[in-house]
Amino acid sequence: MRFTRSLRRGMAAIAALALAGSLAACAQSQREDPGAGTSPGAAETKDTFVFAASSDPVMLDPAMASDGETFRVARQMFEGLVSTKPGTVELMPGLAESWEAAPDGKSYTFKLRSGVKFHDGTDFNGEAVCANFDRWYNWTGLNQNENITYYYGKLFKGFKTGKTGGIYESCEAPDPQTATITLNSPFAGFIQAMTLSAFAMQSPTAIEKYDGNNTTGTVDDTRFSEYATAHPTGTGPFVFDSWERGQQVRLKRFDDYWGDKAKVSQVVIRTISDPRARAQELEAGSIDGYDLVSPADLDPLKEKGMQLLNRPPFNILYLAFNQKNKAFQDIRVRQALTHAIDRQAVVNNSLPEGSQVAKEFIPDLVTGYNDAVTEYPYDPDKAKQLLKEAGQENLELKFAYPTGVSRPYMPTPEDTFQVIKTQLEAVGIKVTPVAAKWSPDYLDMVQGPNGTTKRDIHLLGWNGDYDDTDNFLGVFFAAKSNEWGFDNPELFQALKEARELPTVEEQKPAYEKINAMIADYVPGVPIAHPAPTLGFGPGVEGYVPSPVQDEVWNTVTIKP
Structure with a gap:
């Protein structure tokens, strides 16, 4: 090149x-x-x-x-x-x-x-x-x-x-x-x-x-x-x-x-x-x-003559599962939480106009997006059934979210937390809120070595840094990490091999397969691609x- x-x-x-x-x-x-x-x-x-x-x-x-x-x-x-x-x-x-x-x-x-x-x-x-x-x-x-x-x-x-x-x-x-x-x-x-x-x-x-x-x-x-x-x-x-x-x-x-x-x-x-x-x-x-800009402030600012510019969405908001919690080592529990979340309702109630519901951990503009991955539609009854099969009908989770911050993928985290908390409680999950200021407390808790016992699920996201699939999937899932707490050598190796392919054309089918692997494995829930203003x-x-x-x-x- x-x-x-x-x-x-x-x-x-x-x-x-x-x-x-x-x-x-x-x-x-x-x-x-x-x-x-x-x-x-x-x-x-x-x-x-x-x-x-x-x-x-x-x-x-x-x-x-x-x-x-x-x-x-x-x-x-x-x-x-x-x-x-x-x-x-x-x-x-x-x-x-x-x-x-x-x-x-x-x-x-x-x-x-x-x-x-x-x-x-x-x-x-x-x-x-x-x-x-x-x-x-x-x-x-x-x-x-x-x-x-x-x-x-x-x-x-x-x-x-x-x-x-x-x-x-x-x-x-x-x-x-x-x-x-x-x-x-x-x-x-x-x-x-x-x-x-x-x-x-x-x-x-x-x-x-x-x-x-x-x-x-x-x-x-x-x-x-x-x-x-x-x-x-x-x-x-x-x-x-x-x-x-x-x-x-x-x-x-x-x-x-x-x-x-x-x-x-x-x-x-x-x-x-x-x-x-x-x-x-x-x-x-x-x-x-x-x-x-918060969704609620868009019209008032416009009416007062302020200018509003949308940044093209190149991000992902997700709910991460901490597999240091043994309950999440059962895929049925991970699937249950995914079925419990109404992603469209999260978008409608906590994200800016123009935000898109996500079904995988990359935007559809990124090479390797796979429209045919396994999907987990909103289905509270299915969620309850899976929890029962896994013996987790009385599941209790520490749900971490940041306060005092707005991120491109999470402009109002408190609102997003409340929507998802209500949905999880509707399928019988007891939620204990764990709130922390963004920096350094929250980032240390969800990414640092001392935070793995403080939260079971947490909100986080990613704004793409550059146009490369590895910048999303590799950042999240290329190796064992404090954030996700799982060991999946097959996925790690697939990401390593895809990253080292010399051309984007060769990478495309490899990343399509990896997106399918991730969807089947269910490490968390891709929620949305918010449109920052x-x-x-x-x-x-x-x-x-x-x-x-x-x-x-x-x-x-x-x-x-």
């Missing part, structure tokens, strides 16, 4: 949506004075873009993140070797102008942009690329925990030290503008994976200076090192300014950015956990936009919604 188009992220402006209107006059008075000049030609626009997030980022080192709010901030500061065309999942150059795969699919050579600087003034070059790859590969101890280095562990399948060395072999930089990554085995989705924020390029100098690998042991968790909380250093259009925990992150325009400079001089990402409060702040003009003030222009949330704000302007 060879890709040689030389485009810049600044070309997002070509695809930018012209969102007409004017922002209420009170907006600037309610926003802090940015205290910085505007970019040339921007005298008639406001100089600070204020966006409301549903929760704080966990930290600011994207290599150690798996949550959308961390990545939302990271995308403004960090860039990867490969990017996506604005508003699509199609590939385009990032920090690499072009790339070429070896015929055996085991090595990739990147031609890098020249003249690119990290925010600390050091050069981005081939040595920096290799330093990043070697950093990930050489993580040890706690840094190998899937709740810390989730993406690297899932996609590269191991570390230099550990149970397996994974598929990464080496990186070589023969000159400043070249880097070659060599793998131990083919990975057809490697280039697509490079669009992930988790694999963005970071300054090796800053990581070392501020103990980004926590080699001195100054904190218990590397995610909260000095680097990850106060000195994140990338090449993107915005540079880190400050972070008030639980309140806001402030970024400044990076005037030495290699691409099109940001049109605003500052960005503020405010944390507002309550969806209704976010809507009220938008109406008041104290924020310029937010993600994950963003809300903006009437003066915001240039924001391009992305199906994979690869939204960079250097094209955004706000008219008064």
Whole structure:
């Protein structure tokens, strides 16, 4: 494969949506004075873009993140070797102008942009690329925990030290503008994976200076090192300014950015956990936009002149079964819960308009979607029968769900929980609610090693990071994990073999069979593919919604 188009992220402006209107006059008075000049030609626009997030980022080192709010901030500061065309999942150059795969699919050579600087003034070059790859590969101890280095562990399948060395072999930089990554085995989705924020390029100098690998042991968790909380250093259009925990992150325009400079001089990402409060702040003009508009707020915002943009659904909301609970080791119990859930009712009562009922763990746009998988239609009587046959007529389950957060696949988790809880109780299951704040408590409980006894079922989901089946199925089911608690070597091997096929054409029938295997095995219930909605003030222009949330704000302007 060879890709040689030389485009810049600044070309997002070509695809930018012209969102007409004017922002209420009170907006600037309610926003802090940015205290910085505007970019040339921007005298008639406001100089600070204020966006409301549903929760704080966990930290600011994207290599150690798996949550959308961390990545939302990271995308403004960090860039990867490969990017996506604005508003699509199609590939385009990032920090690499072009790339070429070896015929055996085991090595990739990147031609890098020249003249690119990290925010600390050091050069981005081939040595920096290799330093990043070697950093990930050489993580040890706690840094190998899937709740810390989730993406690297899932996609590269191991570390230099550990149970397996994974598929990464080496990186070589023969000159400043070249880097070659060599793998131990083919990975057809490697280039697509490079669009992930988790694999963005970071300054090796800053990581070392501020103990980004926590080699001195100054904190218990590397995610909260000095680097990850106060000195994140990338090449993107915005540079880190400050972070008030639980309140806001402030970024400044990076005037030495290699691409099109940001049109605003500052960005503020405010944390507002309550969806209704976010809507009220938008109406008041104290924020310029937010993600994950609740279904109940769509019409009121539209009536007040706010702009609503739908992000194309590229996600899955699911109910996971924890097979550490012996009851779930009986497939009849897993089938019973699947029959007990009316997925259309979940969509109708807790998800935005345009959301689709799911019957497998990938959207139908993804290669390998199989329309002929085994289905489990809503049938409470069948559910009761299966529970009786399994000797689980008095089944009691700890049902975990997050609070104080909105996710693209789960905009109102409390509402979704209530709908499903009622349906489970209707077939005789006793439900004990287990609520936890999203970060870090909920993620630690459903993905960490200490949470397996705290919940029997839980709500979670996934927003696809890039257009590759492995990014869904491989992330969920490629190996034993804390989240699902089962061991299915046949499924694990099938996913491994499909992942290593060299072309998408060869992968398609393999993934169709795997989707059928998963449906028959019933590890959980695929609920829906929600359609996320963003809300903006009437003066915001240039924001391009992305199906994979690869939204960079250097094209955004706000008219008064």
